[in-house]
Amino acid sequence: MHFVHRPFQKNDTIAAIATPAGEGAIAVIRMSGIHAFAVADTVFSGEVQQFATHTAHYGKILASDETPIDHVLLLVMKGPRSYTGEDTVEISCHGGNLIAKRVLERLYEAGARAADPGEFSFRAFLNGKIDLAQAEAVQQLIAAKNETAMRASAQQLEGALSKTVAALQKNLTDVSAILEAWVDFPEEGLEFASMEEICNTLETLLLRMRRLQATFHEGKVIHEGISLCLAGLPNVGKSSLMNALLKKDRAIVTPIAGTTRDLIEDTLRLGSLHFRLIDTAGLRETEELVEQEGIRRSRKTMQEADLTLLLLDASRTLTDEEKTLLQNISPEKTLIVWNKIDTGTMDETISTLAISAKEGIGLDTLSAAIEARIWKQGPPAKDEIAISHLRHFQALSNAIESCETVIAGLQQGISAEFVTSDMRRALSELGTIIGTNVSEDILSAIFSKFCLGK
Ligand SMILES: Nc1nc2c(ncn2[C@@H]2O[C@H](COP(=O)(O)OP(=O)(O)OP(=O)(O)O)[C@@H](O)[C@H]2O)c(=O)[nH]1
Numbered sequence: 001m002h003f004v005h006r007p008f009q010k011n012d013t014i015a016a017i018a019t020p021a022g023e024g025a026i027a028v029i030r031m032s033g034i035h036a037f038a039v040a041d042t043v044f045s046g047e048v049q050q051f052a053t054h055t056a057h058y059g060k061i062l063a064s065d066e067t068p069i070d071h072v073l074l075l076v077m078k079g080p081r082s083y084t085g086e087d088t089v090e091i092s093c094h095g096g097n098l099i100a101k102r103v104l105e106r107l108y109e110a111g112a113r114a115a116d117p118g119e120f121s122f123r124a125f126l127n128g129k130i131d132l133a134q135a136e137a138v139q140q141l142i143a144a145k146n147e148t149a150m151r152a153s154a155q156q157l158e159g160a161l162s163k164t165v166a167a168l169q170k171n172l173t174d175v176s177a178i179l180e181a182w183v184d185f186p187e188e189g190l191e192f193a194s195m196e197e198i199c200n201t202l203e204t205l206l207l208r209m210r211r212l213q214a215t216f217h218e219g220k221v222i223h224e225g226i227s228l229c230l231a232g233l234p235n236v237g238k239s240s241l242m243n244a245l246l247k248k249d250r251a252i253v254t255p256i257a258g259t260t261r262d263l264i265e266d267t268l269r270l271g272s273l274h275f276r277l278i279d280t281a282g283l284r285e286t287e288e289l290v291e292q293e294g295i296r297r298s299r300k301t302m303q304e305a306d307l308t309l310l311l312l313d314a315s316r317t318l319t320d321e322e323k324t325l326l327q328n329i330s331p332e333k334t335l336i337v338w339n340k341i342d343t344g345t346m347d348e349t350i351s352t353l354a355i356s357a358k359e360g361i362g363l364d365t366l367s368a369a370i371e372a373r374i375w376k377q378g379p380p381a382k383d384e385i386a387i388s389h390l391r392h393f394q395a396l397s398n399a400i401e402s403c404e405t406v407i408a409g410l411q412q413g414i415s416a417e418f419v420t421s422d423m424r425r426a427l428s429e430l431g432t433i434i435g436t437n438v439s440e441d442i443l444s445a446i447f448s449k450f451c452l453g454k
């Protein structure tokens with residue numbers, strides 16, 4: 001769905017179903033805007049405009065001819081003490097698709113309009129209830145697939161990233177003020193010592209920004225998960241390993257080479273990580289059309305995967321194909337694993353990782369090796385802030401680049417007026433993370449990814 005958020009209409013009151021589609025115990029319809037209480041008043045059996053804020057009321061939603069549509073619980077929240085910062089009404093009705101829709105339509109009839117995706121959060125942002133980084137955290141919290149992701153999103157929603165960015169902004173602003181003063185009152189002169197001080201302060205700030213920038217990999221791992229590909233020649237035991245890792249009989253295993261033809265995917269949790277585990281067709285030269293296509297997909301998956309486990313068979317010597325394969329792998333994205341260690345020995349010069357998928361030997365060591373490979377700098381500490389949005393990464397990178405230009409300029413003795421623009425750029429780049437100086441397009445792109453009613 002393409003969504004270009006409309007300019008903020010102060011008089012618009014928006015409404016949407018906030019719960020997922022389908023049958024459930026209850027469905028929640030959310031309405032926000034200056035007429036929210038008046039609209040609710042029109043459709044509800046009680047006098048909504050008289051209700052005290054933050055109170056819940058049992059009653060009926062009535063059609064225009066006064067026939068009851070549903071018995072509901074209606075919650076009123078007076079702005080600014082609400083998610084959006086505006087007057088908000090939440091109606092819990094019976095959780096049938098039709099009922100919720102009917103109640104929503106009734107709200108439209110009474111003057112509300114359909115909310116765009118993410119429009120409630122967009123209003124919360126415009127009304128200063130949350131900044132942009134927090135709005136993004138809301139979405140990530142909803143989408144969190146593991147506890148680490150959930151904890152990290154909650155932290156960002158609490159404002160951990162926003163505070164870090166704000167502190168950086170404050171320190172940069174202080175430096176910037178000194179430089180601007182130097183431009184405005186050059187006769188005051190900038191002492192050599194204070195110039196060195198400025199460079200030192202900037203270096204310290206750079207260090208902090210680089211550290212935050214470096215958490216991007218970890219942040220992505222936490223939130224997006226990792227694709228883990230099982231690859232190797234036919235019959236080395238890829239499907240057996242998939243089943244062993246998943247602890248279920250997911251893929252067909254037979255002694256016939258070429259059993260797996262297509263990609264087989266499942267989700268796997270190892271410790272704090274979650275993976276998209278992909279079993280592939282064994283790599284070999286073949287005339288068989290179906291298998292050829294399978295092998296093409298195997299190679300593509302290997303290339304795209306974050307990590308590949310390349311399986312070798314310890315019960316036999318390496319084939320020429322395997323030797324070529326080993327020469328062409330990208331080492332940082334591959335773990336070489338000897339399988340079938342129960343029937344043979346490994347060549348330690350190639351890899352010391354050995355397992356038996358069939359007997360369940362060495363799987364813990366393999367899991368540990370995978371985790372160690374994934375966390376480039378070790379797993380993040382519980383309270384460490386990790387960035388995970390490309391947008392944040394790019395903003396930080398630009399801010400870092402600008403600061404580096406400023407330092408280089410000052411060190412070369414370039415006059416301050418030429419570096420102040422880079423200082424300002426660094427500041428505005430940092431600002432985009434929390435939502436100052438953000439273009440309409442970016443806002444639109446961010447909020448359009450939200451679900452309806454959020
Ligand atoms: N002894 C022993 N046999 C194994 C082990 N792992 C797999 N096998 C056997 O090796 C044969 C092939 O296993 P698969 O898991 O189907 O191998 P694959 O790599 O998926 O093969 P393709 O799908 O044909 O590419 C089966 O007979 C398995 O029982 C192991 O650790 N030890």
Ligand SMILES: [Mg+2]
Binds near residue numbers: 259280
């Ligand atoms: Mg297989």
